[in-house]
Amino acid sequence: xxxxxxxxxxxxxxxxxxxxxxxxxxxxxxxxxxxxxxxxxxxxxxxxxxxxxxxxxxxxxxxxxxxxxxxxxxxxxxxxxxxxxxxxxxxxxxxxxxxxxxxxxxxxxxxxxxxxxxxxxxxxxxxxxxxxxxxxxxxxxxxxxxxxxxxxxxxxxxxxxxxxxxxxxxxxxxxxxxxxxxxxxxxxxxxxxxxxxxxxxxxxxxxxxxxxxxxxxxxxxxxxxxxxxxxxxxxxxxxxxxxxxxxxxxxxxxxxxxxxxxxxxxxxxxxxxxxxxxxxxxxxxxxx
Numbered sequence: 001x002x003x004x005x006x007x008x009x010x011x012x013x014x015x016x017x018x019x020x021x022x023x024x025x026x027x028x029x030x031x032x033x034x035x036x037x038x039x040x041x042x043x044x045x046x047x048x049x050x051x052x053x054x055x056x057x058x059x060x061x062x063x064x065x066x067x068x069x070x071x072x073x074x075x076x077x078x079x080x081x082x083x084x085x086x087x088x089x090x091x092x093x094x095x096x097x098x099x100x101x102x103x104x105x106x107x108x109x110x111x112x113x114x115x116x117x118x119x120x121x122x123x124x125x126x127x128x129x130x131x132x133x134x135x136x137x138x139x140x141x142x143x144x145x146x147x148x149x150x151x152x153x154x155x156x157x158x159x160x161x162x163x164x165x166x167x168x169x170x171x172x173x174x175x176x177x178x179x180x181x182x183x184x185x186x187x188x189x190x191x192x193x194x195x196x197x198x199x200x201x202x203x204x205x206x207x208x209x210x211x212x213x214x215x216x217x218x219x220x221x222x223x224x225x226x227x228x229x230x231x232x233x234x235x236x237x238x239x240x241x242x243x244x245x246x247x248x249x250x251x252x253x254x255x256x257x258x259x260x261x262x263x264x265x266x267x268x269x270x271x272x273x274x275x276x277x278x279x280x281x282x283x284x285x286x287x288x
Contacts, residue, residue: 001061001077001078001079001179001180002061002077002081002225002232003061003177003178003179003181003182003217003226004058004060004061004143004144004145004176004177004178004179004182004217004221005182005217005218005220005221005225005226005240005242006077006220006225006226006232006240007058007060007061007062007063007077007177008058008145008221009221009224009225009234009240010063010077010082010083010234010235011056011057011058011063013083013085013234013235013236014053014056014063014065014083014108014235015055015056016235017085017106017108017235018053018056018065018083018085018102018108019053019054019055019056019065020052020053020054021052021053021102021103021104021106022050022051022052022053022102022103023048023049023050023051023052023053023100023101023102023103024049024050024101024102024103025049025100025101026044026045026048026049026098026099026100026101027045027098027099027100027101028041028044028045028097028098029096029097029098029099030097030098030115032097032115032118033097033098033110033112033115033117033118033119034098034118034119034120035118036118036119036120037119037120037121044119044121047071047121048067048073048100051067051068051069051071052067052068053065053066053067054066054067054068057072057131057132057133059133059137059140059142059143059146059176059177060140060141060143060172060176060177061076061077061172061176061177061179062074062075062076062134062137062140063075063077064122064134066132070123070125070132071121071122071123071125072121072122072125072132072134073119073120073121073122074119074120074121074122074134074136074137075110075117075118075119076117076118077112077117078112078114078115078116078117078118079113079114079116079117079231080095080112080113080114080116080117080231080232081110081111081112081116081117081118082110082111082112082231082232082233083108083109083110083235084108084109084110084111084233084235084236084237085106085107085108085109085235085236086106086107086109087105087106087107088101088105088106088107090107093109093111094111094113095111095112095113096109096110096111097110097111097112097115098110098119113231114231120136122134122135122136124136126138129148139173140172140173140176141154141172141173141174141175141176142175142176143175143176143177143178144175144177144210144213144214144217145177145214145217145218151206151207151210154174154175154206154210155203155206155207155210157174158174158198158201158206159198159199159201159203159206161198161199162197162198162199163197163198164194164195164196164197164198165187165192165193165194165195165196165197165198165201165209166183166184166187166194166195166268166273167269168198169183169186169187169209169213170183170269175210175213177217178213178217180249180271180272180273181226181246181249181250182213182216182217182220183213184248184249184273184274184275185212185216185246185247185248185249186209186212186213186216187209187212187248187275187280188247188248188274188275188276188279188280189212189215189216189247190205190208190209190212191279191280192205192209192280193275193280193281193282193283194266194268194273194275194280195282195283196283197283200283219242219245220240220242220245223240223241223242223245224238224239224240224241224242225240225242226240226242226243226246227239227240227241227243228243228250248263248274248275248276249274250274251263251274252264252265252274256276256278256279258276258279259276259278259279261276261277261278261279262277263275263276264276264277
């Protein structure tokens with residue numbers, strides 16, 4: 001699933017290629033991609049056509065297009081959602097679900113192979129310190145790239161819990177934008193095991209972990225995100241290449257770059273966690 005860096009790459013592409021344009025026409029090829037818009041496809045199209053896209057914002061893994069008239073189109077990419085900029089004479093995008101014809105003659109296409117993502121209108125924008133956020137995601141926590149992100153508040157809330165540190169990092173109500181990949185990378189850098197109990201981490205360890213979270217996602221963003229296959233690309237169809245820099249995630253059996261111990265994979269919440277058994281020792285009774 002695209003995490004913060006991948007969604008931010010898409011957002012920046014939308015700023016360059018969609019913001020400031022007017023939607024001259026909209027086409028729905030698969031209503032499942034707008035299933036959260038209860039009035040249906042015809043209403044979705046009517047709300048979009050003739051509207052100017054005035055901005056593109058993001059919080060965590062969510063992004064939204066601001067429209068003139070104080071509405072927004074909220075988007076979650078799910079596992080395989082993509083926004084692609086194309087010329088009208090280009091062949092239909094594979095797995096294309098929604099298409100917007102823009103006033104500059106280009107098309108904005110939303111493709112989604114697995115259809116876990118989708119688009120929906122939001123008429124209820126909440127002003128959160130000068131940022132207009134769709135009411136549907138107003139409960140989502142700020143992410144480390146947000147100017148108002150408060151690491152001390154995250155530390156306070158995290159250490160009051162009693163759960164594994166990775167479970168806490170993946171909680172979008174505590175800190176948004178972090179998924180499986182960047183959680184594993186950050187904990188490898190911080191030398192913390194994913195099962196370490198949040199009650200027993202120190203303030204210094206939390207501060208160091210949050211710094212690594214921010215650093216690893218910034219590095220991934222600089223490299224266009226992490227692409228393992230064609231399911232994640234930017235608006236021009238290009239893949240990111242941070243997968244070449246991964247030191248823990250997906251590296252099962254490869255030597256740890258610090259100590260040479262083979263990286264271990266464990267089942268975790270219907271996913272996987274990757275750790276170095278030497279650098280990230282498994283906690284004893286959840287304390288260590």
